[in-house]
Amino acid sequence: MEPIRLAVNGRTDIGQVREENEDSIRWYSDQEQPFAYVIVADGMGGYSGGATASQIAADTLQHYLNGLLGDIFLSCSPQQQQLMLRAALIESINSANQRILDTKDTRPQFSQMGTTLVVAAVWQDFLIVAHIGDSRAYLWNNYGLQRLTRDHSVVQEMIDSGQLTPEQAQESQVRNHITRALGVSKQVEPAINSWTLTEDALLLLCSDGLTEYLDDHTIERVLATHRPALESVYLFIEDANRLGGRDNISAGILEFSSRSEAIMTPAEDAITLKPKKDDVTVRKS
Template identity: 75%
Template sequence: MEPIRLAVNGRTDIGQVREENEDSIRCHSSENHPFAYVVVADGMGGYSGGAMASNIAADTLQDQLDKLLNATFLSCSPQQQQLMLRAALVDAIGVANRKILDKKQSHPQFSHMGTTLVSAVIWQDFLVVAHIGDSRAYLWNNYGLQPLTKDHSVVQQMIDSGQLTREQAQSSQVRNHITRALGVAEKAEATINSWTLKESALLLLCSDGLTEYLCDHEIQRVMATYRPALECVYHFIDDANQRGGRDNISAGIIEFCNRADAVVEFSGNPVTLKPKQKGDITIRKTQR
């Protein structure tokens, strides 16, 4: 089997309307090991609170993930490594949530801040995606585009219950209302999925400043068209800005290259860290 090759690229842009960029993005690809990650956080809260929250989340995940490839990890079996990778994401999300809550308590002017989060980590051919809120992850390969996340949002709940179609959701008055975020509750309700990658693919992580303007079909067109593939992030930013750029826009891509010719296979069922409770808080991202 050909060796796995990974490459990353990411960009965040203030957009055409906002006075501050409240998105944060972190990207990394190891020079010595088949390990890469992208983290995208979309903050909310205004008065620099959103930017602070997203930076806390992105920095915390970056710090935790950068420590992962130590001697202990490298000496473990593949199955143990997969468990350690998932555990690292769970721990990092919990730490980030705590840091944001602590900052809000010590700085009342940031009492409304919080952030969405989506992170994808690849080790060898194992992919883990964690998300909370409406920042998304997609996988594209020769079989097309596959959403890897489902929004924690009011409109997604309405779609699931049959109250709205996906087309109606695009223009809904509550399309920016999310039901989960970091920094709003004592426990972070992130969802974690994992897959085994069996063929070359591109992973896109993005904030809703991109998906506000580009539907899944248009995202697939960009990812299938432009090469080098990592330059798709620039096309995504430009497309969203040309269509209005009302929000900050962030896009990160991981390029996974593997000669094996098979479909992407699920290696596990979705896991929610904390069951959804009745009366969950709804966060209006338009507060930003």
């Protein structure tokens, strides 16, 4: 296998309107092993509540992922390592959900808080993405831009059923209504997918404060042309603020480099957990 190089960068911004930044972002690239991740959480729930929820989620996942690369993990086979990474994500998401619920029980002023979450982790050439809500992950390579997540939102369901076009969804009065979030119920259902990366690629993770203003074509153009690629996060946030900045804005970039030339292919064990019929609907403030 050709040597793999991973680099990350991230930024969060309060925007032009909000009085508080309810987004949280974490990013990390190991100096010795080909391991990196980006975490973005977009909180909701009134003054300080959203910021608390997103921070709990981001800190919890960061703690689990930072503790992954121990002797046992490094001694396992690649397939076992992939399963361990998936298990760590599932366990950390459940833990974050419970921590938010516990905080709501002890602090009544945070009773309405919750958060979206999107996380992407790369180990060697294995990419895994988990998300809840409408924070997104994208992948760009020489074949163009691919959205790796499907929003858990009312407008996405309306697009899927043919009631709205993607363009109409941008103007919808319910575009901020999400159908899944952390900290709402005991059971949490992340969508989880995995891929094998077989050529140079850029991963973008972002909150909806970015995608409210920048469509997929604009995102693709920036990722394809802006170099150094990791500095795209500053341009994305600058553009969203220039166009209105009504929400907090977060963007994280993970750069995957190898000398192998092929397309990104789905991992054999890639899965998406199906939503249940009793999904709740939550309106983000």
